[in-house]
Amino acid sequence: MATAVTAAVSLPSSKTSASLSSKTSIISPERINFVKVPLYYRNVSIGRKLVSIRAQVTTEAPAKVQKVSKKQEEGVVTNKYRPKDPYIGRCLLNTKITGDDAPGETWHMVFTTEGELPYREGQSIGVIADGVDKNGKPHKLRLYSIGSSALGDFGDSKTVSLCVKRLVYTNDQGEIVKGVCSNFLCDLKPGAEVKITGPVGKEMLMPKDPNATVVMLATGTGIAPFRGFLWKMFFEKHDDYKFNGLAWLFLGVPTSSSLLYKEEFEKMKEKHPDNFRLDFAVSREQTNERGEKMYIQTRMAQYAEELWELLKKDNTFVYMCGLKGMEKGIDDIMASLAAKDGIDWAEYKKQLKKGEQWNVEVY
Numbered sequence: 001m002a003t004a005v006t007a008a009v010s011l012p013s014s015k016t017s018a019s020l021s022s023k024t025s026i027i028s029p030e031r032i033n034f035v036k037v038p039l040y041y042r043n044v045s046i047g048r049k050l051v052s053i054r055a056q057v058t059t060e061a062p063a064k065v066q067k068v069s070k071k072q073e074e075g076v077v078t079n080k081y082r083p084k085d086p087y088i089g090r091c092l093l094n095t096k097i098t099g100d101d102a103p104g105e106t107w108h109m110v111f112t113t114e115g116e117l118p119y120r121e122g123q124s125i126g127v128i129a130d131g132v133d134k135n136g137k138p139h140k141l142r143l144y145s146i147g148s149s150a151l152g153d154f155g156d157s158k159t160v161s162l163c164v165k166r167l168v169y170t171n172d173q174g175e176i177v178k179g180v181c182s183n184f185l186c187d188l189k190p191g192a193e194v195k196i197t198g199p200v201g202k203e204m205l206m207p208k209d210p211n212a213t214v215v216m217l218a219t220g221t222g223i224a225p226f227r228g229f230l231w232k233m234f235f236e237k238h239d240d241y242k243f244n245g246l247a248w249l250f251l252g253v254p255t256s257s258s259l260l261y262k263e264e265f266e267k268m269k270e271k272h273p274d275n276f277r278l279d280f281a282v283s284r285e286q287t288n289e290r291g292e293k294m295y296i297q298t299r300m301a302q303y304a305e306e307l308w309e310l311l312k313k314d315n316t317f318v319y320m321c322g323l324k325g326m327e328k329g330i331d332d333i334m335a336s337l338a339a340k341d342g343i344d345w346a347e348y349k350k351q352l353k354k355g356e357q358w359n360v361e362v363y
């Protein structure tokens with residue numbers, strides 16, 4: 001089945017950055033393998049205990065509503081390329097997407113794959129930086145979440161994009177240390193070669209149900225997989241996937257000049273106001289009514305009841321990506337909401353995880 005990309009918008013919000021040209025392209029059908037999904041969506045009316053929620057699910061006629069596991073999905077490729085024999089891609093573009101006054105730099109980069117590195121939205125790739133470590137050995141690979149949809153930023157399934165924060169810190173001796181791979185990547189010039197492994201990961205694959213509610217929780221570069229999701233949902237046309245659910249993105253960053261892909265997301269919201277909600281938490285500029293720092297979980301707390309109601313539906317899928325610290329903050333909110341309904345959050349989360357409704361990749 002043919003797939004067309006109908007919109008690609010300019011990338012960065014920073015003044016210094018370049019932009020992708022608009023492009024419409026038809027993709028040859030054999031390159032992409034989208035699987036048609038049986039629909040599985042309904043509002044479950046909830047009792048006051050976890051048990052009653054899940055019991056209600058099991059009393060449904062099982063033959064009719066079969067949930068399709070994203071992890072069992074056919075055609076998801078993992079580990080095609082390993083460190084001993086990596087894929088050699090080429091940098092097509094590399095552009096800073098944070099403002100000059102942002103704390104730290106984040107870059108958006110696109111590499112060629114020639115269709116040889118088939119990946120799905122939400123997977124990661126490994127990158128092996130050029131050069132050797134202090135023992136004279138080749139550098140070890142670092143993982144990066146893929147920031148493009150499976151079609152890639154140019155809609156031809158021949159590229160893969162990353163969103164990389166340049167790691168620079170001062171060590172205990174007061175010396176400035178630059179992270180090996182992130183600096184290698186952020187310094188890449190168009191035309192340069194890059195050693196790529198993977199793709200890897202199934203945790204962050206998109207739900208197959210086009211009518212699902214997808215809640216995306218990102219801090220900083222944790223936005224990468226969600227950019228892929230959202231391009232597929234709102235910027236692309238697929239014969240067998242038309243998103244008609246609710247996508248709700250929460251993005252936490254330090255300053256407004258570090259809001260990643262803001263213009264793209266605003267464009268999506270403008271085009272699909274009924275299917276897309278967008279909330280930013282700008283930690284160093286915003287506070288809540290109690291004067292507390294606006295972390296992603298602080299912003300979520302403002303919609304706590306609504307989020308909790310959504311979580312009670314069988315077709316709500318939550319994805320979390322970014323800083324490790326965010327997980328506890330989000331758990332704390334959910335625990336207090338669950339407690340109001342007499343539900344033990346830890347237990348409830350286990351059930352959600354089992355149903356692939358709670359997906360976490362933090363680092």
Ligand SMILES: Cc1cc2nc3c(=O)[nH]c(=O)nc-3n(C[C@H](O)[C@H](O)[C@H](O)COP(=O)(O)OP(=O)(O)OC[C@H]3O[C@@H](n4cnc5c(N)ncnc54)[C@H](O)[C@@H]3O)c2cc1C
Pocket residue numbers: 124142143144145146163164165166167169170171178179180181182183221222224361363
């Ligand atoms: C699944 C996964 C997906 C990821 N996706 C992304 C992504 O999309 N974008 C992205 O930018 N990153 C991502 N990362 C992180 C990425 O893999 C690298 O860890 C990151 O780029 C740093 O690598 P580096 O080689 O630059 O730093 P390294 O040279 O490996 O240095 C990192 C080390 O420096 C030390 N260090 C770091 N900060 C400090 C500090 N403040 N003080 C003292 N010591 C410090 C720590 O020992 C740390 O292990 C992801 C990680 C995982 C596991």
Ligand SMILES: NC(=O)c1ccc[n+]([C@@H]2O[C@H](COP(=O)([O-])OP(=O)(O)OC[C@H]3O[C@@H](n4cnc5c(N)ncnc54)[C@H](OP(=O)(O)O)[C@@H]3O)[C@@H](O)[C@H]2O)c1
Pocket residue numbers: 104144145165219220221222223224252253254255258281282283284295296297321322323324325326327329361362363
């Ligand atoms: N798949 C993955 O596992 C994956 C993918 C991509 C990125 N990552 C990781 O995600 C991290 C993103 O870092 P970044 O440098 O890109 O982000 P960043 O630009 O520094 O933004 C992170 C935001 O989160 C806030 N924050 C800090 N502690 C928090 C906490 N406990 N709870 C909630 N929010 C908190 C920060 O606030 P303040 O700075 O104001 O405190 C800031 O607003 C990196 O560690 C990266 O390696 C992981």
